[in-house]
Amino acid sequence: MNSSLLRGAACAAAIAAISSAAHAHATLAVREAAPNSTYRAVIQINHGCDGSPTTAVRVTVPDGVIAARPMPKPGWTLATTKGPYPKAYPHFHGKTLAEGVREIAWSGGPLADEHYDEFVFVARITDDFAPGETLRFPVVQECEAGAHRWVDVPAPGGDQHALKSPAPAVRIVQAAAPAAPAQGAASHGTVLRAGALVIESPWTRATPGGAKVAGGYLRVTNTGTEPDRLVGASAEIAGRGEVHEMSTENGVMKMRELAGGIEIRPGQTVELKPGGLHLMFMDLKAALKEGDTIRGTLVFEKAGTVAVTFRVGGLGARAAPEHHDH
Incomplete structure (x- = not known):
């Protein structure tokens, strides 16, 4: 085989490996959220651990995210771990929240390697975060044999694309602004x-x-x-x-x-x-x-x-x- 063919084969193999690795990542379906808003987190599990079925998915609720409530999943056991927040946060109707769910775990299945599934919870993203920041939800995927720990977070100024096992990320964006109504038209609502x-x-x-x-x-x-x-x-x-x-x-x-x-x-x-x-x-x-x-x-x-x-x-x-x- 000549050198150009060898280089082509090597390049194709590298691209395939990168594509496979990217596909393996635990990801979030909705990747943008505004400060002080309710966020519906949909954790996507694309396949198992080197062919082994998934038996548990655990997500850490980061600081600045409060009032997390997971969705039960048929065939899986749901468990939560509660703990204190770094500070008390104002909540609806003058109430404050000083503690809440800090980790959510679904266990059971098993989810076959060739299958895909989603694990869902809702939570409130506080105004601790400003537009342009990135919020990360570390996820541990446990399998019958082995595990994947999607928990890597880049150092300040670091390249997130260089992470081997990046934690699923949400980009904080500005809340939607009102759109201007058509010229000459009366607005009958927002x-x-x-x-x-x-x-x-x-x-x-x-x-x-x-x-x-x-x-x-x-x-x-x-x-x-x-x-x-x-x-x-x-x-x-x-x-x-x-x-x-x-x-x-x-x-x-x-x-x-x-x-x-x-x-x-x-x-x-x-x-x-x-x-x-x-x-x-x-x-x-x-x-x-x-x-x-x-x-x-x-x-x-x-x-x-x-x-x-x-x-x-x-x-x-x-x-x-x-x-x-x-």
Whole structure:
């Protein structure tokens, strides 16, 4: 074999090795988040340890990330380790949090080497971080034989691409700014832009006293060339939020959670409204009153976490409350 062929074969082998190593990394599906926002962490496990099935996934919740809540996974045992935070953080309704979940572990499976799976939790990223910083979640992947420790963090000013086993990273970005409405058009609600997505008029409805759930509604338009997906939401007045669908089957109205979220294809506008696709806010801490505004977040698979404000319409309202920006 001549020297050029040898060099070509060596280069191909090196590229294959690098590609295989990169594919092996534990990664996060959503890699951007804003300070002081709810973040839905989706840890992606691409394969096992040199052919051995995965039996446990452990993630460390870093300092500055609070109120972590993991999602149970069928076939796996879920365990959390709690501990103190470096300081107390303000939380909703004047409360403070001084401790919480510091490590999450899923064990069981096994997840075969040739299979892929995701492990999910939500947490609040505090304003300890500024746009431009990188936040890392160390992950240990245990297998029937061996383990991978995705825990390497670059030194200040170091090259993260040189790390052998990098900890999954999230880039901190500025919260989405309001998008300008079309010239000459009246705005009947908030308009936000998050990457290629345009988010219009987040709203909810007033609730009667004692109600523990409320719906969330909005319009999302994808102006880009790649699909995105709305995978989660939160509101300051609710204990948790989910993406839901309401439909009628044989004359019976049914509601179900969409665990995989809602896809927004390129050029598509998706409307979340009463009686159809919607957000569901549960464990309300107080009644929602018409005319109020509620802070919350939307979580997209690619666009990341977007801070929004839900305007509260009337009890039983069918459309967003009118609101003219001046």
